[in-house]
Amino acid sequence: MVAPAQTTQIPSAPAPSEVFYPDCDGQPMANNTEHFEIIVLFKSNLEMLFAADPNVFIAGDLFWYPIEGNNTVSCAPDVMVAVGRPKGRRSSYKQWEENHQPPQVVFEILSPSNTPQEMSQKLLFFDHHGVEEYYIYNPATNELQVWLRGDLGLEWVALEQEWISPRLGIRFDLTQADLTIYRPDGQRFLTFVELEQRAEQEYQRAEQESQRAEQESQRAEQESQRAEQESQRAEQESQRAERLATRLRELGENPDLL
Incomplete structure (x- = not known):
């Protein structure tokens, strides 16, 4: 009796989706x-x-x-x-x-x-x-x-x-x-070290600019306060002069001739 022929199984190639x-x-x-x-x-x-x-x-x-x-x-x-x-x-x-x-x-x-x-x-x-x-x-x-x-x-x-x-x-x-x-x-x-150094320099410049801006703001505020004080003093002088003129008129004097 002749034995049945053996068939060789050739493995199929894996599908592309199965490839690692x-x-x-x-x-x-x-x-x-x-x-x-x-x-x-x-x-x-x-x-x-x-x-x-x-x-x-x-x-x-x-x-x-x-x-x-x-x-x-x-x-x-x-x-x-x-x-x-x-x-x-x-x-x-x-x-x-x-x-x-x-x-x-x-x-x-x-x-x-x-x-x-x-x-x-x-x-x-x-x-x-x-x-x-x-x-x-x-x-x-x-x-x-x-x-x-x-x-x-x-x-x-x-x-x-x-x-x-x-x-x-x-x-x-x-x-x-x-x-x-x-x-x-x-x-x-630039390397990371150079980038860090540049960032630090930029931060310091920004901090200095912020400080200068703050100082300028403070100076401007001080100038505004001085101007306000001068305005108040001028107003007080005007009020004193007006009161004096009123008193002189009450006494029969003409303040414009004095």
Whole structure:
């Protein structure tokens, strides 16, 4: 008797809604204090720059999944900017849930652990998935590299003394010992310490202005009181003169002839 043929069951691929998209790879966001400080400098200042625009989403070290149903294709840029996407909390950036809009601008801050192979793979990822502007900053050498999307994809840009982001409008000054970045209004990107110092200075100036205004108000009040006292004295003198004139008339004298 011939045994029935065994059929091999091929497991079906999970539905996109059943795929788990990790929000962490177990790696630290930054490899050293300088790396972390620069990431925070970029992210915090960009958030302040676009604070009034509800449709600019900015994130640091957030996993970006460009393909629905595929959790093996992902990247977590140090900082990314998605113009046209609403602000809000996300465990990851799933592009199909973001109206299929990729982040337009991506920043990577080099650390000693980054390898050329890793950075080449990131460049290919950002190029393939639609990034418009890609920046790599190396704190060790104070070197900024820029790729800008052209007809053939992301194309390397030869930089001179400064560079202005076409999408964000921020200006990179490459003439200083450290990278200096300016907002479109000319204000420099500031660290949290510098922001705190500036806020304290503004508070002290406002306090001094308030004290000066209070002193001016007190002086004005004193002047008003002196004027009122002078008016009262003048009124009293007028009343005394009127009483004297009345008394003289009662005595038969003409006060106008005296």
